[in-house]
Amino acid sequence: MHCRARSASSTSKRCTETGGAGYIECHHVIPLHVAGEGTTKLSDLALICSNCHRMIHRKAPWPTPQDLRRQLKSRSPES
Template sequence: MQNETVLNEIASIEDTDDDAYSAKEGTVLLKWHKYRERNRKLVQKKKESVLKKEGHLACQVCGFRYDRVYGSLGNGYIECHHVRPVHLMKPDERTTLNDLALVCANCHRMLHRDLTLSLEELKRKLKQEI
């Protein structure tokens, strides 16, 4: 239903000459904001652990493998998702490898689009749409 609404909105946009539409971009801005620290070593350990057990890195939602699609460029690449949202963590709270999931970029964006969505729920939604 939601997909249908989006498609209808896109279809209702008038055709325009793509070259005639422009917007200013590239302005240099200085931003200052809080950032939740993440431990890169923990992500590396997660990848190493999965590689040791599975022999490859695959999205835990859809099964996508960067190495199969991009060859050597994709070797060892995958995104890491905190199953428990980092913004809900208390300062100095510890994260284990079980708190991390390896996911492709598309599934990662969908998980962050709806912060209440679990890996299993996204997996079910994906199967329903196919």
């Protein structure tokens, strides 16, 4: 499983350095309070590590996993 906020192909070294290896959380891409009642589809969900999940929910408006990936990449000394 891969953290969609960090990498499309593998879990980032940064995710595993923070103790995230082997852990994954499910994030609702469309917040439940916006989506309303109904059936959640797999396309409504993203698998992300707990650290990235906390960063997404840190303050509204919440970034998408892709937005968070871009933000982290722009701050990275590797980019």
